[in-house]
Amino acid sequence: MIVMSAVTALVLLALLTQAGVVAVQRAFPPQGRMIEVEDATLHVVDIGPRDARPPIVMLHGASSNLEAMRRPLGDLLAEQHRVILIDRPGHGWSTRARQQDSTPEIQARMIDAALGRLGVDRAIFVVHSWSGALGARLALDHAERVAGLVMLAPVTHPWRGGVGRYNEIIATPMIGPLLAYTITLPLGYFVTESGARNVFLPQTMPDGFVKDSATPLLLRPREFIANAYDLVTLKAAVAAQAARYGEITLPVTIIAGEPDKTVKTDIHARPFAAAVPNAKLIVLPDLGHMVQNAVPELVKAEIETMIGHIAPAQAAAD
Secondary structure (H helix, E strand, C coil), X not given: CHHHHHHHHHHHHHHHHHHHHHHHHHHCCCCCEEEEECCEEEEEEEECCCCCCCCEEEECCCCCCCHHHHHHHHHHHCCCCCEEEECCCCCCCCCCCCCXXXXXXXXXXXXXXXXXXXXXXXXXXXXXXXXXXXXXXXXXXXXXXXXXXXXXXXXXXXXXXXXXXXXXXXXXXXXXXXXXXXXXXXXXXXXXXXXXXXXXXXXXXXXXXXXXXXXXXXXXXXXXXXXXXXXXXXXXXXXXXXHHHXXXXXXXXXXXXXXXXXXXXXXXXXXXXXXXXXXXXXXXCCCCCCHHHHCHHHHHHHHHHHHHHHHHHHHHHC
């Protein structure tokens, strides 16, 4: 009797989850074009004047999608620059062929290929949080594509501890998918708002952020599992690539906050800046994790300063 009740409950939760997926996808449809790479599809939004060079490529962190970089920073930059926003593989409306395609190395290769399909030769990359490791990997493995790198509260080095027990469970074969396809979406509706507020601290989350950033897309089972794989494989990935950071010679600007509890500046931003020859580090005493929301004008100014330094050198090379 108990077993039958449990099975019935799981079936009902699975049906509720599928209905929720349909509703979420209708509420937050894709806004850009799809580009095929490595048996996967990357969702790309291309805004701003197409002839503005170099283009700016924006890559979001974990538990989010390209909309987290678009508002307000991407839209602000697009007033004068070509801005290319990409849903990382497995996130938003991008897919990936294998959950194991979760490392910065693999995702850097896929993003490099997508930009090649778009005809983008060199770009300024603006990366946040998890994508700090991705931006570093792009600079290491695809330096010919990277004119400069602007890193916002980046993850770059291994840290003590894990990434949350629930991520480890969701990334566990059989058990993870069972939970993701039954309880994650219904439960997520109750905790998404509070979770997002915590990431903004000590800043206040903007009104409407969860909706404006299409965050509910994360609750879909396939994306929730992909996000978990990204997080549980990240520590080993940065440990493997950290020794190479001295090879990065392109211009890098890092903006981080002293009170950021999501990605600690002393563990990531400061050691990375010390390892990279041409790195500029800006640490603000009252800035939290969501740099692109808290100080978009500062980020814009630093990007434009970098472009100003790059343009003469590029013209001389041409």
